[in-house]
Amino acid sequence: MSAAAETLPAPLRDPAARGRLGALVVAIVVLWPLLALAEFKPWRLLDPGGLQVMANFLAGFLPPSTAPDFLALLAKATVETLAIATAGIALAFVVAVPLAVVATRSLAVSRIGPGPGRAAGPAVRTAARAVLTLLRAIPEVVWALVFVRALGLGPGAGVLALAVTYGGMLDKASTEILESGDTRSARALLEAGSPRVAALFYALVPSTAQELASYTVYRWECAVRASVVMGFVGAGGLGQLMDQSMKMLNGGEASSILLTFLALVIIADALSAVIRRVLA
Amino acid sequence: MSEPAHDVRLVSASLVHPNGHRALRAVSLALGAGERVAVIGPSGAGKTTLVRVLATSLKPSGGGLAIGGVDPWQLGVAALRRLRATIGVVHQSPPIPPRLRVVTAVLAGRLGTWPAWRSLASLFVPRDAAAARTALDRLDLGERVFDRCDRLSGGQLQRVGIARVLCQQANVILADEPVSALDPALADLSVGALVAENETRGATLVASLHAVDLALKWFPRIVGMKDGEIVFDRPTAAVTSAMLHELYATEGRVLPQQGVDVVDRSVRRANVVVLKRPGCQ
């Protein structure tokens, strides 16, 4: 045993070494052009002109603006944001859930046995799903921009954008929830010949309503944030106000709005948690 | 390697767990540099706690410890770290991340001596894979050197833990039931490797063992523990079967064995009831 310690054994080749070094080289080779494309120049942060502008803007952050007429605008914008989020989610719910119910396999009579329209059912379902996936893939801000161009500035664009994208999300979620709920009793009812609506309300709804409601409330919370973001493209609410303040480099107003937004998010979080606890 | 003396001296050490359980009661143990001792006893005797106190992992609630004449708990952070780098601990269940490769797990024994940058570089491409291979070869595990640890069995993982300590080239080796998951032949091989460290490099070795036959075979001095106390501390030749049976009285006076195909070097075992225990727990 001591002999092995005396004579140095030949270096052992690590089978993973080549792969790792290769991966490192590839990473560097790919990183370089990416940094160039992203115009990654950290020293620009220290550019004296830019620093001055930023410093002035940040200096204006404190104290946050509390001018009465501005506060009135702020309150109005906050309520508008909440309204956009609530209306948007409601619309999304109204669009998505019936669609999911119609499309869900749990209530699919065609799956139980041969009958008319056997091929049409699954085809319609898949088509509907595909359309909704497409709608969901585009961020809501993009929809908001399109709707603003189509319908003009204002909260309507935000509500519709939420309805489209969150409708897609709610549909996907409700489909999953419906299909993981108590499907056996629903199927039993359908096999006994009961209409789909009855099967829905007597079997699926009790076991899935709570989870669906919980998810909807969680999405409402996200909608509040999204509404602010959409405001930046002209869809009303706090976002639009903040966009205007920042374009005028008014740091005081921007910080007031930011604080209001943070408070709003915290309240929405808390409210959502309370409601979901009540539902549970 | 000129190192300060690595004798181990534990004086009247006690340890009370936060829940009130007295794990050690006034335990005293002294080993000269280069000595080796086996600690045996029934489950719950405090063997693991003793090993952890000697390893400076646990601070005793009472009593004192001196390693190489120095009280580790009085040392500053840097000095304690240097001291710990000379203490190798073999755990019963090696705490090794599953995704780690065997080579890195074994080379981790050297971390006490490597500067930080070298440790990090070795994580990416191991610096001294040959040394890891050598240590693993002594435990009949050499061909698994580049495998991932989560592909190994419990017994193989235990041997990786031992290989790590071999790679560390420690002055004081503390082993807590290092071969509990191994079959008799491999257990014998592994204990033999630890004993070789003691015999060829002069490392002080304290091993707590569940299997009495292994303790009797490999160690010239046996310490028996029960209920947190040392019941006897004798040279192996002076350990009688009556003492052993008394030690294991709570386990039906049955002495645990690693297996029967270990070469029987001791006449005393004629009175011992043989119980095949391939591994603990």
Place this chain on the structure above:
Amino acid sequence: MATIARERPCWSCVALAVGVVAAVAASFAYLAVDWKQLFGAESMRLMAKFVAEFFPPDLSPAFLAKATWGALQTFAVAAIGTLLAAVAGGVLALPASGRFGVAAQLASRLALNFLRSVPELVWAALMVIAAGLGPFAGTLALALHTTGVLGRLYAESLENAPRAPEQALRDSGSGRVAAFAYATLPLVVAQGIAYALYRLEMNIRMAAVLGFVGAGGLGQLLYFHLSIFQQPQAATLLIAMFVLVFAVDSLSAFVRGRMLPAHA
């Protein structure tokens, strides 16, 4: 056993339902959107005309080249931003998981929560002021926001990781950095990379949108072309966005599926 009907009505649920309906009605009333005008015949006709102008999309080689370049720039912004965030988040996760005491933990958690709460678009608007128009502002914005998200996820991973492996190495004389790297890091790195890739998928969508406030890429092009009502070009850019998102999603799923074979 499957239940067909509920045993007793849930009164708090009913109260909640009533409250929700009232809130929804109030919202619609407050917004006072003239739905009749919005969905009226004239409005629908204009809307249809507007949508029709998106087709066919502009597929001329010159514009396709421009769109591709925009897509690459958007990808670069998302990738670099996510990479920076993974590193910064990892660094902040260490105090946030309690390794350096309670004060550091509270401070770092506060910082991470703040970074996370401010939406990416708001960060982008701020960064445009600091760093000027262009993709660099977008990269910084994504990096700042995602640091908050990843930092919190990483801190949770670190908190849940067992301490025994690292403690064992420290007890054998290893330094703090090496012990962390050899014992705790291997436990969390695979999941950490999965989180980062998941965030990359979300960031690619955000990076496209950040262009709306001047942060370059597909977003800036889209905003420009929509402002001057050039729908065919906008349609091409929307398709490019869709293709880019799909490509990054697939790439991310592929890498996550083949997650690091052996580590160290």
